[in-house]
Amino acid sequence: MDGHRLRTETQPTPPPRPAGAPPPTTITAVHLTPVLVADPPLLNVQGVHQPHTPRLIIEVTTAGGATGLGETYGDTVYLDLARPLADALIGRQVTELNTLPLLAAEVCGDSPAATGAEDVTAGGLRGVRTADKLRLSVLSGFEVACLDAWGRHAGLPVHALLGGKVRDHVEYSAYLFYRWAAHPGGRGEPDDWGAALDPPGIVTQARRFRDTYGFRSFKLKGGVFEPAQEIAAIRALAAAFPGHPLRLDPNGAWSVPTSLHVARELDDVLEYLEDPTSTTAHMAEVASRTDLPLATNMCVTTFAEIREAFTRDAVQVVLADHHYWGGLRNTRELAAVCRTFGVALSMHSNTHLGISLAAMTHVAATVPDLAYACDTHYPWQTEDVLTERLTFRDGRLPVSDTPGLGVTLDRDRLAALHARWLADDGTLRDRDDAAAMRAADPGWVVPQVPRW
Ligand SMILES: O=C([O-])C(=O)C[C@H](O)[C@@H](O)C(=O)[O-]
Numbered sequence: 001m002d003g004h005r006l007r008t009e010t011q012p013t014p015p016p017r018p019a020g021a022p023p024p025t026t027i028t029a030v031h032l033t034p035v036l037v038a039d040p041p042l043l044n045v046q047g048v049h050q051p052h053t054p055r056l057i058i059e060v061t062t063a064g065g066a067t068g069l070g071e072t073y074g075d076t077v078y079l080d081l082a083r084p085l086a087d088a089l090i091g092r093q094v095t096e097l098n099t100l101p102l103l104a105a106e107v108c109g110d111s112p113a114a115t116g117a118e119d120v121t122a123g124g125l126r127g128v129r130t131a132d133k134l135r136l137s138v139l140s141g142f143e144v145a146c147l148d149a150w151g152r153h154a155g156l157p158v159h160a161l162l163g164g165k166v167r168d169h170v171e172y173s174a175y176l177f178y179r180w181a182a183h184p185g186g187r188g189e190p191d192d193w194g195a196a197l198d199p200p201g202i203v204t205q206a207r208r209f210r211d212t213y214g215f216r217s218f219k220l221k222g223g224v225f226e227p228a229q230e231i232a233a234i235r236a237l238a239a240a241f242p243g244h245p246l247r248l249d250p251n252g253a254w255s256v257p258t259s260l261h262v263a264r265e266l267d268d269v270l271e272y273l274e275d276p277t278s279t280t281a282h283m284a285e286v287a288s289r290t291d292l293p294l295a296t297n298m299c300v301t302t303f304a305e306i307r308e309a310f311t312r313d314a315v316q317v318v319l320a321d322h323h324y325w326g327g328l329r330n331t332r333e334l335a336a337v338c339r340t341f342g343v344a345l346s347m348h349s350n351t352h353l354g355i356s357l358a359a360m361t362h363v364a365a366t367v368p369d370l371a372y373a374c375d376t377h378y379p380w381q382t383e384d385v386l387t388e389r390l391t392f393r394d395g396r397l398p399v400s401d402t403p404g405l406g407v408t409l410d411r412d413r414l415a416a417l418h419a420r421w422l423a424d425d426g427t428l429r430d431r432d433d434a435a436a437m438r439a440a441d442p443g444w445v446v447p448q449v450p451r452w
């Protein structure tokens with residue numbers, strides 16, 4: 001393991017703090033910058049990705065002059081929760097992370113965004129939406145920004161603040177999507193990937209992922225076509241990449257019998273089947289009748305959902321996402337619970353930029369029993385707010401030993417993506433894959449599940 005250098009005694013001792021001055025780790029400013037980021041026309045059970053997707057960039061500045069970076073969802077409902085939390089952080093220490101959830105509950109708890117959220121029961125792509133989940137997703141971005149700032153002060157990488165890395169590289173998988181060549185009406189930024197709407201198209205996409213980034217594992221986002229076609233796509237991948245780990249994720253689109261049928265058809269080539277069906281009860285039923293491991297980022301996305309799922313043996317792999325789980329430290333707590341119950345852990349991804357990818361890599365580096373290559377959308381994102389993009393080699397990212405997250409904000413890029421957010425009339429400020437689908441198919445409504 002290439003060890004990093006901790007600060008040594010040769011480091012100059014900082015001058016004594018003037019009487020009355022705040023400790024250098026005191027938060028003096030928090031900046032929230034919503035951005036709209038180019039997103040290709042990737043298909044899923046709900047519809048298709050919009051040409052631009054919202055993200056929120058968080059900057060936490062300290063009295064000692066460090067600025068920590070965080071990133072999370074940027075939809076209006078998240079922004080409404082982020083604003084009071086940003087104000088409440090002023091004057092606190094970047095090291096005060098254990099009380100961050102209490103603070104968030106206090107200042108965000110009564111906001112209309114948080115209370116109204118309980119009504120939103122649509123499965124979506126991340127299970128049932130609750131006020132708790134929204135708040136945790138918001139505070140995760142602040143936790144990461146505080147860790148980044150703390151690390152910069154301490155001269156330590158974020159993984160060291162989490163107890164230290166157990167590996168020097170984190171492996172990621174190729175995230176394959178059925179997709180169109182372009183967004184309807186030529187909106188958004190063009191790319192040269194072309195359409196992928198059948199098994200040969202998916203294999204071509206997978207080859208490009210492997211050749212460009214070196215990914216070894218392939219995940220196909222399913223729930224788009226009827227199961228026979230998606231089974232054929234996985235078979236085509238298995239023939240093109242013998243022995244490579246494969247996964248299929250229809251985001252809960254199938255009934256229990258359909259899930260069992262797909263499991264039987266593919267159990268010799270899949271390493272796991274991801275959220276074949278919606279709800280813990282249905283997942284438990286499927287799990288009891290197949291040996292193929294079931295993974296989830298839908299029915300176990302909070303600590304409260306663990307007891308039922310684990311005691312019913314509904315899932316064998318939890319796909320953690322530090323945004324959902326409330327940060328990097330909670331992700332490690334989740335890892336401990338999973339270990340206790342003999343449930344494997346890997347990592348889920350939604351559309352995200354390099355700040356979140358850096359955070360994912362730091363926490364993944366600290367989890368001893370990471371069983372599978374982590375998901376990431378990053379290769380689909382051609383835009384970023386960093387001076388330098390993170391680069392996959394051999395399907396892996398090196399774990400940075402630079403203080404903090406090890407990434408640098410590019411203010412011009414941030415400003416450009418924020419200008420796009422400002423210029424938007426509100427249509428794209430909230431991710432809505434069904435609305436994006438209606439641009440091509442005006443009668444489209446999110447399909448009821450089970451769809452097949
Ligand atoms: O279930 C998953 O892995 C996801 O929800 C990941 C993404 O949200 C994906 O489905 C998408 O972006 O269409």
Ligand SMILES: [Mg+2]
Binds near residue numbers: 249275296297298
């Ligand atoms: Mg999933």
